[in-house]
Amino acid sequence: MPESPFDQRRYQVRHDWGTEGLGRLAPADVVVVVDVLRFSTTVTDAVARGEAVALDAEAHAASINGAAVAQAAGASGAVVLLGCLRNAAAVARVVLDLQHARGARTSIAVIAAGELAGREAGAPLRFAVEDQLGAGAIVDALGDLGVDHTSPEAASACEVFRGLRGAVRHLLTAGGSGQELLDRDARDEVLNASVVDAASVVPILRDGAFVAY
Structure with a gap:
């Protein structure tokens, strides 16, 4: 693939948004898909219960964008992990473990799924504060382990999380995605998603399903 000023x-x-962002970046060894409300969080919790979760966009209609990013990442040949606020530190540890197993410098693309601005096919992607914070939390955790050669885009997401970490609960409930879920009486789900590093499990895509790493 020819080099681009935007491929990082x-x-x-590295860090970008959605399937287009994944395609914009240079191929990475590991892709971390961040869809905090709700794909990454619900699958992380399911895998923590011992379940295997099939990667089927139709089965994840509420978070079809996150599933689509994961499918595209899998097709690229990368190792695909799901990251969220709940397992940010655990994701960083798994990435470091993968790097040690490979015995080589490992490139990581942290992809914020964002939200679709509408239900129709081809709806544009909109900014999602929860995914910005989730991506930043993972970049921050990677830096804590010494994996800190970050692009400006990734570094910016990291600093957003660092600066706003104390307000994560409020930001998730006050943001658009959170408000949408609150309107559906899913406040507990939003609050659960806002707890940083509450989970030690990391979903990894194997044979078309997410299982515990």
């Missing part, structure tokens, strides 16, 4: 290939830790 010179950096180990």
Whole structure:
């Protein structure tokens, strides 16, 4: 693939949004899909209960964008992990473990899924504060483990999380995605998603399903 000013290939830790962002980046060894409300969080919780969760976009209609990013990442040949606020530190540990197993510098694309601005096919992607915070939490956790050669885009997401970490609960409930879920009487789900590093499990895509790493 020819080099692009936007592919972030010179950096180990990269960050962009949605399937288009994944395609914009240089191919990465590991792709972390971040769809905090709700795909990444619900699958993480299910895998923590011992379940295997099939990667089927139709089965995840409420978070079809997150499932679509995961499908595209899997098709690229990358190792695909699901990350969220609840397992950010655990994701960083798994990435470091994968790097040790490979015995080589490992490139990581942290992809915020964002939300579709409408239900119709081809609806544009909109900014989702929960995914910005989730991506930043993972980049921050990677930096804590010494994986800190980050692109400007990844570094910016990291600093957003660091600066707003104390307000994560409020931001998730006050943001658009959170308000939508609150209107559906799913406040507990939003609050659950806002707890940083509450989970130690990391879903990894194997044979078309997410299982515990």
